[in-house]
Amino acid sequence: MLLIHCPYCDETLPELEFTYAGEAHIARPANPSEASDEDWEKFLFIRTNARGPHFERWRHIHGCGRFFNALRDTVSDKFLATYRAGAPRPDLDSVKKAAE
Amino acid sequence: MTIDTLTPGVIAQTSAATVSLLPLLARFSLRVGETERAALAKAIGLDLPLKTGARAKAGGVEVLCLGPDEWVLITDDAPRLRDACAGIQRQAPHSLVEISDRELSFLIEGPKAAELLTLGCPRNIDRIADGEGRRTVFDGATVILWRDGANRFRFDVSRSFAPHIVALLETGCAELGAEYSD
Ligand SMILES: [Zn+2]
Numbered sequence: 135m136l137l138i139h140c141p142y143c144d145e146t147l148p149e150l151e152f153t154y155a156g157e158a159h160i161a162r163p164a165n166p167s168e169a170s171d172e173d174w175e176k177f178l179f180i181r182t183n184a185r186g187p188h189f190e191r192w193r194h195i196h197g198c199g200r201f202f203n204a205l206r207d208t209v210s211d212k213f214l215a216t217y218r219a220g221a222p223r224p225d226l227d228s229v230k231k232a233a234e
Numbered sequence: 235m236t237i238d239t240l241t242p243g244v245i246a247q248t249s250a251a252t253v254s255l256l257p258l259l260a261r262f263s264l265r266v267g268e269t270e271r272a273a274l275a276k277a278i279g280l281d282l283p284l285k286t287g288a289r290a291k292a293g294g295v296e297v298l299c300l301g302p303d304e305w306v307l308i309t310d311d312a313p314r315l316r317d318a319c320a321g322i323q324r325q326a327p328h329s330l331v332e333i334s335d336r337e338l339s340f341l342i343e344g345p346k347a348a349e350l351l352t353l354g355c356p357r358n359i360d361r362i363a364d365g366e367g368r369r370t371v372f373d374g375a376t377v378i379l380w381r382d383g384a385n386r387f388r389f390d391v392s393r394s395f396a397p398h399i400v401a402l403l404e405t406g407c408a409e410l411g412a413e414y415s416d
Contacts, residue, residue: 135356142302143286148356151371196371198286198301 136211138192141218142200155191157181158203159223184208187226192216205229235401239338239393246404248411251344253403256388259339260312264297264305264319266328273326277318278307287366289380298367298380306333306378306390337378337390342403346410347385353406354399355379373402 136149163169163177182188188208193201205214205224215229237245242257266274266282275282280292283299290297294310309315312332319330342350348359354373359381362368367380375395380388391399 145286145361150356196376197369199304199369200301 136213138204138213139216140194140197140200141202141216142198143194147194147197151194151196153193153195155193155201158189158191187214187230189223191219235397235404237338237396237400245340245400246407248407249344250346250410250413251342251350251407253350253400253407254341256339256341259334260309260315260332261334261337261390262307262309262312262315263331263333264307264328265303266305266326267303270326270328273322274319274328277322277326278315279318287362287368289365289367298378300369300378335393337392338396340389340391340400340403341387342389343383343386345385347387350403350406350410351379351387351389354402372399375399 137146138149138152139146140152160177160181163173166174169177186207186209188206190204190206191201192204193199201219202216203219203221203223204216205226206212207214212233214233215224217224237255239255240258242255244252244254246253264274264282271282278295278297280290280295280297282297282305283290286299286301288299295315296308298306300306307315312334316330316332319328344350351359351372355370355377357368357370362379362381364381364383367378369376369378371377372389372391375392375398377392377395377399378390380390382388
């Protein structure tokens, strides 16, 4: 079972307490009626589908209830970092170095 | 299984653990932001603990921190708590919702109480210290666990999940009891 660190509870807990919530850092267009069909399609449907490190949202649903962001390697399934919602994307190289 | 929710008492008992239904109690959910928190704590009459899982108790009110802005409160004087919070609603906006009937509370105690919980709870129960609590999961259902001692827990379960959870605890009690008597 995966162990995930919740940045709000500051505890590393079993995956069963969490739920996946899609790719992170997808910003909704500020004015949807001005967005072109292509941009709207991109916002709604087009995702990175990364092979390797992936920025994604998780929710500590059976715990504090908070959404947060994580950097997970989709090949090894290893969590490289988790951080609070609203915090900037961590630098990939320094996270990788720290994980080694 | 069916639970007679109006009659507190022992539901399952073996040498390993005893599971009993606790009497109905007044329970509230409190959501309040950082800036209004101090005013709420003053009105309720106890400091709201800030770390997930931390508890406090004073003046007939017991509180458990569930998350950054969420607490569950148990009180023996619901009207007083309601009035105290309503009195400061304008100065310190918050949400206080009575959820007494949402869950049933059980007492789990005995030499194998913690092990019984591992049947459905993927957490390391030993990482929850005496006098703390957590919202967690038990065989798919969200539950609130209060650890009152090494071998003593309170366990709040949503009514709709209670028959399933209790049936599992009953089986676990029998199984651990059979192991334990050897
Ligand atoms: Zn959490």
